[in-house]
Amino acid sequence: METSVFLAVMAAAALHACWNALLKIGLDRFLTACLIQIAAGAVALCTLPFVAFPQASAWPWIALSALLHIGYNSFLARAYQHGDLGQVYPISRGSSPLIVALLSVTLLGDHLPAGQWLGLLALVTGIWLMALRGGHLATRFNAPMLSSALLTACFIAGYTLSDAVGARNNQNALSYSMWLFSVSGLVMAVVLAASRGPRVFLRLGPHWKGGLIGGALSLAAYSIVIWAMTQAPVALVSALRESSVLFALLIGSLWLKESLAPIRLLACGLILIGMLVMKLA
Template sequence: METSVFILVLTAAALHAGWNALLKIGLDRFLTASLIQIAAGMIALVALPFVALPKPQAWPWIGLSALFHIGYNTYLARAYQHGDLGQVYPLARGSSPLLVAVLSVLLLGDRLSPGELTGLLVLVGGIWLMAVRGSRSAKSINRSLLGCALMTAVFIAGYTLADATGARCNGDALSYAMWLFALNALVMAVVIAITRGPRTFLQLGPHWRGGLAGGAMSLAAYSIAIWAMTQAPVALVSALRETSVLFALLIGALLLKKPLPPIRLLACGVIAAGVVLLRLL
C-alpha cells in the first residue's frame, strides 16, 4: 500500500470515530445513525451535478450496498440493546476485516503477503482484546450481544465488498460514492417512514446540526475508503479503517476525560503494532 493511501485511510478512520462519537445526541442509536446517513446523502445530493453518472454495471452494487446498510443499522441498534458501546463497537468492527480478507481473496482475487496478513491479524486481535477484556462489563457478553455484533460485522463486510466491486467497475470512486450516499439516504428515509411513521422525522429536526456534522464526516470517511479500495487490497483498507476503534478511545480519553484502564492501553498498543506491521511488512 502506498504511503499516501495509508495516510488517507488512517484519516478516514479518525473521521469515522468522530461521527460515531455523535451517536449520543439525544435520539436512539438507530435514528441517530439514520439521521447521519440522511444528512450525508443531502450533502452528496449537492455534489451530484458535478460528478458523472455511474456506469450501468455499478448500479447493482450501489443498490446492494444500500440494502446491506439497512441490515447494518438494524443489527447495530439491536446489539446496543444487549451491551455497551465499549463491547459492541469493537466486536462488530473488529470481526468484519477477517470476513473481508477471506471473501476478497475468494471473490475479488486480491492477494495478501504473509506480512500483511500478520499485521491484519495482530490489528484485529487488539480490537477483540479491547472488546472482550477492555470493557467494565466484559463479563456480561451473552449470546444475544455476540450474535447481533457478529451479524453487524457480516453486513459491514457485505457493503464493503459490494462497494469495492462497484467502485472498481465504475472506474470513478468519487462518482460512485456520491451516488451511493444519495441513494442510501433515500432508502433510510423510506425505512424510517415505514417502520417508525412519518411523524418520526419531526424528532430529527432539533438535531440537524449534529446530524449534518456527522454526515459530513461520514461522507468524507467512507468516500476515502471507497477510493482506497480501488488502489489497494480491500482487506488492508478494511483493517486500517477499523483503527477507528483506537481513535474513538483517544477521543473519549482526551475530550470526554474517560479513564483508560491498563488492559485498554495494552489493546491500543496491539492495534498500533498491527498498523506498523501493515505498513512495514
Template sequence: MEAHVFALVLVAAALHAGWNAVVKLGLDRLLAITLIAGSAGLVALLALPFAPVPDPAAWPWLLTSIVLHVGYNVCLVQAYRTGDFGQVYPIARGTAPLIVTLVAVFLLAETLTPAALLGIALLVGGVWLMSLRGGRDLARMDRSALGFALLTSAFIAGYTLTDGQGARVAGSAHGYTMWLFALDGLAMVLLLLALRGRHAFAVLRPHWKTGLGGGAMSLGAYWIAIWAMTEAPIALVAALRESSVLFAAAISVVILREPLTRWRAAAALSIVAGVVMMRLG
C-alpha cells in the same frame, strides 16, 4: 499501499469513530443513525450534478450495497441499545476485516505480503482484545447486543467487498460514492417513515446541526475508503479502517466516561503494531 493512501485511510478511521460516537449520544439510536444517513444523503445529493454517473456494470453492486448498508444500520442500532460503545464498536468492526481478507485472498485473488498478513492479524487481535477485556465482561454483556454486533460485522464485510468491486468497475469512485450515499440516505428515511411515522421527523428537526456534522463525517470516511479500495488491496483498506477502534476508545474514555483499563492499553498497542506492519508490508 502508498503513503498518501495510507494516511487518508487513517483520517477516514478517525471520522468513522466520530460519527459512531454521535449515534451513541442523545437521541434514540434509530433516530440518530437515520439523521446521520439522511444528512449524508443530502450532502451527496447536492454533489450529484458534479459527480460522474457510474458505469451500468456498477449498478448491481451499488444496489446490493444499499441493502447491506440498511441492514448494517439496523443491526448497529440494536447493538448500541444494550452494549457499551467501547465494547460494541470493536465487536461490530473486529470480525469484518478477517472475513474480507479471506474472501479477497481466496476468491478475488488479491495478493498480500507476509508482513501485511501479520499486520492484519495483529490489528484484528487487538480489536478483539479490546472487545473482550476492554469494556464489560463478555459474560455480562447482553446476548442480543453481542449477536447484533456480530451480525453487523457480517454486513460490514459484505458491503466492503461489494463496494470495493463496484467502485472498480464504476469508472469513478467519487461518482459511485455519491450515488451510494444519496440512495442509502433515501432508504433510511423511508425506513424511519415506515417504522415511526411522520412525527419522528419533528423530533429530529432540533438536531439538524448534529446530524449534518455526523453525516459529513460518515460521508467523508467512506468516500475515502471507497476511493482507497480502487488504489490498494481491499483487504488492506478494510483492516486499516478498523484502526478507528483506537479513536473510538479515546472517545469512550474522554467523552463517554467509560473505564480505561490495562487491557484496553494492551489492545491499543497491538492495533498500532498491526498498523505499522501493514505499512511496512
C-alpha cells in the same frame, strides 16, 4: 500499500471516530444511524451536478450496498439493546476485516503476503481485546448481543466488498461514492418512514445540526475508504479503517478524560503493531 493511501485511510479512520464521539444527540441508536445516513445522503445529493453519472455496471452494487446498510443499521441497533458501546463497537468493527480478508482473497483475487496477514490478525486481536473490558464492568457477554454484533460485522463486510467491486467497475470512486450515499439516504428515509411512521421525522428535526455534521464527516470518511479500495487490497483498507477504534479511545482519553486500563493499553499496542506491519510488509 503506498504511503499516500495509508495516510488517507488513517484520516478516514480519524474522521469516523470524530463523528462517533461528537454525535451524542439523545436519540436511540437506530434513529441516530438513520439520521446520519439521511444527512449524508442530503450532502451527497448537493454534489451530484458536479460528478459523473455512474456506469451501468456500478448500479447493481450501489443498490446492493444500500440494502446491506439497512441490515447493518438494524442489527447494530439490536446489538446495542443487549450490550454496551464498548462491547458492541469493537466486536462488530473488529470482526469484519477478517471476513473481508477471506472473501476478498477468494472472490476478488486480492493477494496478501504473510506479513500483511500477521499485521491484520494483530490489529483485529487488539480491537477484540478492547471488547473484553468494554462497557460497564458488570455487563457480561450475552448471546443476543454477541450474535447481533457478529451479524452486524457480516453486513459491514458485505457492503465493504460490494462497494469495492462497484467503485472498481465504475472507474471513478468519487462518482460512485456520491451516488451511493444519495441512494442510501433515500432508501433509509423510506425504511424509517415505513417502520416508525412519517411523524418520526419530527423527532429528527431538532437534531438536524448534529446530524448534518455527522453526516458530512461520515460521507468524507467512507468516500476516502471507497477511493482507497480502488488503489489497494480491500482487506488492508478494511482493517486499517477499523483503527478508528484506536482514535476513539484516544479521543476519550485526551478530551473526555476517560481512564485507560492496562489491558486497553495492551490493545492499543497490538493495533499499532498491526498497522505498522501492514504498512511495511
